[in-house]
Amino acid sequence: IVISSKLLDPIVRSANVLLCQKMRSSCESARNMIKVSTAVRSALASNKPVVALESTIVTHGMPYPHNLSTAQQVEHIVRENGAIPATIAILSGIIHVGLSDEQLTILAKKECKPVKASIHDLPAIIAQKGYGGTTVASTMYAAASVGIPVFVTGGIGGVHRGVEHTMDISTDLTELGRTEIAVVSAGVKSILDIGRTLEYLETLGVSVITYAEDKEFPAFFTRRSGFQSPYNAATAEAAAELIFSSFSLGLRRGVLVAVPIPEQDAASSQQVEDAIQRALAETRENKIKGKDVTPYILQRVNELTEGKSLQANISLIKNNAKVGAQIACAYAARQT
Numbered sequence: 001i002v003i004s005s006k007l008l009d010p011i012v013r014s015a016n017v018l019l020c021q022k023m024r025s026s027c028e029s030a031r032n033m034i035k036v037s038t039a040v041r042s043a044l045a046s047n048k049p050v051v052a053l054e055s056t057i058v059t060h061g062m063p064y065p066h067n068l069s070t071a072q073q074v075e076h077i078v079r080e081n082g083a084i085p086a087t088i089a090i091l092s093g094i095i096h097v098g099l100s101d102e103q104l105t106i107l108a109k110k111e112c113k114p115v116k117a118s119i120h121d122l123p124a125i126i127a128q129k130g131y132g133g134t135t136v137a138s139t140m141y142a143a144a145s146v147g148i149p150v151f152v153t154g155g156i157g158g159v160h161r162g163v164e165h166t167m168d169i170s171t172d173l174t175e176l177g178r179t180e181i182a183v184v185s186a187g188v189k190s191i192l193d194i195g196r197t198l199e200y201l202e203t204l205g206v207s208v209i210t211y212a213e214d215k216e217f218p219a220f221f222t223r224r225s226g227f228q229s230p231y232n233a234a235t236a237e238a239a240a241e242l243i244f245s246s247f248s249l250g251l252r253r254g255v256l257v258a259v260p261i262p263e264q265d266a267a268s269s270q271q272v273e274d275a276i277q278r279a280l281a282e283t284r285e286n287k288i289k290g291k292d293v294t295p296y297i298l299q300r301v302n303e304l305t306e307g308k309s310l311q312a313n314i315s316l317i318k319n320n321a322k323v324g325a326q327i328a329c330a331y332a333a334r335q336t
């Protein structure tokens, strides 16, 4: 039997509508736990482009005051490029979507003792009315549940090197496999096993796109990882088109957009690699495990490269903010 796509189209669409309604009602109780700022709420209501931003980078990814100035500059770049920024974090047990400058400062100073809040940490932090910097996974969850289509970060978590001994695979990947949002990042840090991370994303059915003329998947601090993405998009419009078709199909998965760091900002790969090797050895010697692994390595790599990796980190996140805002604008235009 051949079913024409014309016939199938309304069926798929009505199934999607039903699904969305179901998702909304099951999220009803989450509404009291998620507070959307006025600016973000009105942008979403009028279909203006919104870009979600994570906050683990503020609470655990960078030292004060670099974390605060970077977060403020990133929000500024999103605005300059025509979108509304929605930084997501947990304050007094409530997930905030869109932070005031005052709230951002409270988190950046870290006196409120914010915890690294991934998906599995949310119940406890909320129950205990605590503070948290949301990871890629929990930011995806919060952003998607209020209808934000694009999210910008520095780098996502992935499959760790030595996974055969530790089983350490970031829940960021699991979330990409089940949450409908586009994640714009500079690829995956070489503190992780990049090849296995890409394999795992394929298993989860996540579309991975390199934002460049070619398909080489970037390695966060450097432009090349030696691995290929299955797809690439050279313009914001092309990326938005792909995101639009993923969402329209109702695949209910994320799309990963990997943006190579600008050439002039890339760190020396040998220096970073040496620092990573040393930091990894230290995590084994000092028995650092679980959620502490990523923040420990990030901090040590920064120390060992005398701040060079931090500088590269700041430049790439700013570049991602620009690209992400442009994609959000193209996506909003595509929808109307």
Ligand code: PSU
Pocket: 054, 056, 057, 060, 061, 118, 134, 135, 136, 137, 154, 155, 156, 157, 158, 169, 170, 171, 172, 189, 220, 290, 291, 292, 294, 295, 298
């Ligand atoms: N990778 C980076 N910088 C980061 C992180 C990852 O290059 O700041 C943070 C992100 O918030 C990411 C989290 O979601 O670490 C992943 O932690 P884990 O591997 O414990 O899931």
Ligand code: MN
Pocket: 168, 169, 170, 171, 290, 291, 293
């Ligand atoms: Mn982990």
